[in-house]
């Protein structure tokens with residue numbers, strides 16, 4: 001059994017920009033929106049991120065994460081592969097796929113099999129826990145899934161790995177989806193702040209206004225079947241594709 | 254094969270100090286000594302920069318062993334707190350070129366506090382130039398004090414910017430203690446041999 005306190009810390013850790021998985025190099029098209037002067041102010045930024053949440057993060061990534069979490073909890077590795085493959089297929093721009101799979105591989109390295117078993121074995125992460133208690137139901141798929149990523153048998157998209165490690169560490173499905181969506185938003189806000197001219201207070205007010213959207217899309221999509229996974233964000237996808245040929249680029253996507 | 258199986262040399266230091274010039278000097282010498290070399294630049298990359306870089310190593314190293322890695326406008330993060338995208342690129346290098354001996358990683362331009370993550374660079378050079386002010390060594394920035402080798406470049410410019418090389422020499426000796434530093438002039442290649450000697454002894458023979 002994993003305590004609420006430790007799962008809360010897992011959520012914080014997974015959504016923290018301190019997590020070294022290269023998230024700060026991804027802008028998912030935001031750099032291109034700025035290159036093309038399509039984001040003038042906080043309102044534009046808010047509208048863009050709300051659209052991302054409703055059309056991509058919710059119907060694609062949250063669905064992928066939630067299904068990966070469920071697949072891990074059920075010990076069903078075929079389900080993980082199916083979810084990963086589907087997310088790969090619906091993520092159009094090449095750079096979006098690369099940002100996601102690179103971050104996924106890093107997350108797997110950091111919180112994957114070695115750390116899951118060592119923290120379970122010596123209980124160092126939670127001195128009050130008995131041996132083996134850090135790995136909740138679903139932990140047994142972490143190692144084979146990591147192997148599959150390593151051998152290129154599956155792409156290993158970030159939301160899938162996120163779902164697998166969250167399940168292994170006892171973070172409930174909805175909490176995992178919220179942590180992921182929140183870190184997606186703060187990652188993009190950070191990118192916009194570094195590239196454009198947005199003040200810290202403006203960025204925080206955009207974040208605040210997006211909070212209900214985050215909770216709404218996560219609650220709405222957490223129980224969706226994997227077959228519903230689909231994005232509709234043609235403009236963002238075009239921006240993502242144009243970014244490949246951008247004259248100047250500071251971000252990987 | 255992965256990033257752990259190849260020697261990695263970081264080049265940090267302020268914008269314009271001569272990191273790229275040093276990479277350009279080192280690569281032909283390393284190739285001459287029969288090392289297989291890869292190069293990563295963390296600079297703001299335009300397609301043009303990448304092409305220029307590849308062109309300057311034309312015939313020395315294959316195009317796919319020269320890569321720009323974007324660091325999301327956070328150059329220090331890319332070499333210190335979160336080097337994951339640099340490591341992923343090195344993994345791609347070693348996957349395609351298992352014989353690779355060494356990767357040179359040029360940072361995107363740093364303040365004096367920047368250091369390399371020890372998992373990203375087995376050895377790191379901090380390149381400053383005399384034209385940035387003769388007082389840089391005595392500020393004791395972590396880059397200057399913790400680098401495996403401090404390189405003071407552009408000695409040729411000292412008379413033009415009122416920098417006294419003796420003062421820099423004394424200060425560098427004081428802040429570096431037992432650790433080495435060298436003077437270079439990348440314009441005509443002076444001092445590059447000494448840099449190579451350190452890199453070869455500490456990284457490639459180690």
Ligand SMILES: Nc1nc2c(ncn2[C@@H]2O[C@H](COP(=O)(O)OP(=O)(O)O)[C@@H](O)[C@H]2O)c(=O)[nH]1
Pocket residue numbers: 266267268269270271272273274275362406407408409410437438439440441
């Ligand atoms: N005079 C002189 N110029 C140099 C020297 N090293 C580099 N430069 C020039 O300084 C400028 C910046 O060098 P670069 O290597 O691009 O700096 P980086 O930003 O650290 O990569 C370029 O115009 C170089 O040609 C040197 O030793 N002497």
Ligand SMILES: [Mg+2]
Pocket residue numbers: 272273274296359
């Ligand atoms: Mg340079």
